[in-house]
Amino acid sequence: MEKQLIKPFLTVANYRFMEQQTDKIIRALATTKDKNVILAVRGIVKSELIDSFTWSDEEEKIVQSLIDINDRAEGEVFLEQLKTYIIPFKAVETSKLKSLFKKEKKLKLPNLEEIDFQQISYLAWDDPGKLRRYLVMEQDKGFKALKGTFKLPATQGICALCNQHTEVVRLTTSVKGEVPGTFTKHYNYVCADSQLCNQHVTDIEKVSAFFDRVTK
Template sequence: MEFLTVANYRLLTRQITKLLNALSTSKDKDVIAAVKGLIETDLRAALPQTDQTDTIVHQLHQVTDRTDADLFLHAVKSYVIPFKAPTAEDLKKLFKKEKRLRIPPLQSYDWKEVTCLSWKDGGTHRQYFVIEQEGKWKTLQGVTKVDTLKGVCRICRQHTLVNLFTATVRGKTEDTFTSYSHYICEDPAVCNSNLDNAEQIHTFIFENQQNK
């Protein structure tokens, strides 16, 4: 049964990396047990409280090396709810004001690894976001600067290469507009892979379209 979000899966991936790092740097059983205890606490706080979660936590405790980790993550992926895949026509309707919308290569996505569908148009420097919330798509679009620098992404909260993204929305009164600018990951794919909490992207999109 699929019950994990893609963000849950990213969190599991990150916790497995933490465990592997501990296993590679320490042979102290107490240290390893402490790390596993912290990981279990984080997972039980973030994952749905189900019998499947108990099974996942138990299996994670059995991981001893990279091979075990890969097998574990492969098995867990079967529990992941995939992103609701849009068609090219869906995207054209979602961004109907964009007459020359550049459609991303939808056939190349693994939808069990997508929390937010985001892509750039290199010609116009526009960036587009699509998320799914309560069975409906929510969107955001804006313009990114070409220049990049090292910083913390407003969306995934990780330290990486970022550039300035600006979204302009209609204000609360006629003929007024408000712009919101944030530094976000220069590469949308990197940002997506960093997201282990879906609320971060939902909050970002809501905050930047709040006057719509």
């Protein structure tokens, strides 16, 4: 993959999508010698790349080199080089998190120093003692926050955030209703492990839609 003097242009979710597409080609190469089958898989991946995003000419040249990968080693090199084009989740400070959840008494905060913001599409952490989960995503150059309670034990299901079949917990969130003193509750199944969920997110718009849906 040729290096280009261009700014980072991939969200973390875009990168995860590229990982997914790279894996498609690597698995095809590992399971068949049929050139027509491999060519068909490359064609599907190319279509996914072109149809799913809008690229500049320079960006398209970078991502399309994925299509010509010939083995796992080349795939790993491609993905490693691609990391230089990731736009990380906006760094957030403890004081900002406190302001986002200012009504929360004894807010349990995550250790931000342990978080790799280049690896997450949204920020999430749990307060196991209260069975409470806090979620933060970027929106309109700022942040949007959401909190809810989750119910154990985990079960198998589809996560409302990453849309993968995995271990999930039921997350209950609530927002103020139109009538004073009333609340609307939302129930959704989300990954039991929010870190694993972040590895599965390939479409940030679905995460944004989830936040919009449960905060109305």
